[in-house]
Amino acid sequence: MKIYSVIQKPCLTEKGMLLQEKENKVVLKVNAKANKVEIKEAAEKLFNVKVVKVGTANMHGKQRRLGKHIGMTADWKKAYVSLAKGQKLDFLEEL
Numbered sequence: 566m567k568i569y570s571v572i573q574k575p576c577l578t579e580k581g582m583l584l585q586e587k588e589n590k591v592v593l594k595v596n597a598k599a600n601k602v603e604i605k606e607a608a609e610k611l612f613n614v615k616v617v618k619v620g621t622a623n624m625h626g627k628q629r630r631l632g633k634h635i636g637m638t639a640d641w642k643k644a645y646v647s648l649a650k651g652q653k654l655d656f657l658e659e660l
Contacts (some may be wrong), residue, residue, distance in 0.1 A: 566596065566598070566599060566603055567589050568603075568606065568607040568610050568611060569607075569611075570596055571595055571596050571603050571604060571607040572593050572594075572595055572596075572607050572608065572611060572644075573593075573594045573595060573596065574593070574595055575591070575592065575593055575594070575656045576592040576593060576643060577656065578592070579629070580592075581640045584645070585654075585655070588647070589647065589648045589649050589650070589652070589653075590622045590645050590646060590648070591608075591645075591646045591648065591654050592643060592644070592645055592646075593608070593643070593646060594642070594643060594644075595621075595642050595643070595644045596642065597623070597641060597642045599601055599642065599644075601619040601620075601621060601644075603613050604619050604621070604644050604646065605619050605646075608646050612654050612655055614649070614652045614653075615648065615649035615652050616646055616647065616648060616649070617647045617648065617649050618646075618647040619645070619646055619647070620644070620645040620647075621642060621643065621644050621645070622642070622643045622644075622645070623640065623641075623642055623643075624640065624641050624643055625640055626638040626639050626640045626641075626656065631660065639650060
């Protein structure tokens with residue numbers, strides 16, 4: 566799998582920001598078929614940081630309703646990427 570298709574976008578939530586400040590972890594939305602090794606390699610090459618550990622979680626889609634029709638949002642995968650001490654990756658500084 567190519568590194569540009571592994572990492573899709575950052576998860577900019579309150580929980581993710583707290584993890585980034587306190588534990589030096591970054592939360593990313595990744596391809597559902599990507600494994601931890603591919604996520605680690607992609608993060609190191611794309612963001613030029615040293616990754617210590619990667620944790621993943623499969624997120625199930627939620628039921629949504631539009632009028633009388635009921636549908637589901639897509640399932641997706643979340644990755645918790647732990648950075649080495651002294652490394653920093655902040656998506657909001659670059660904006």
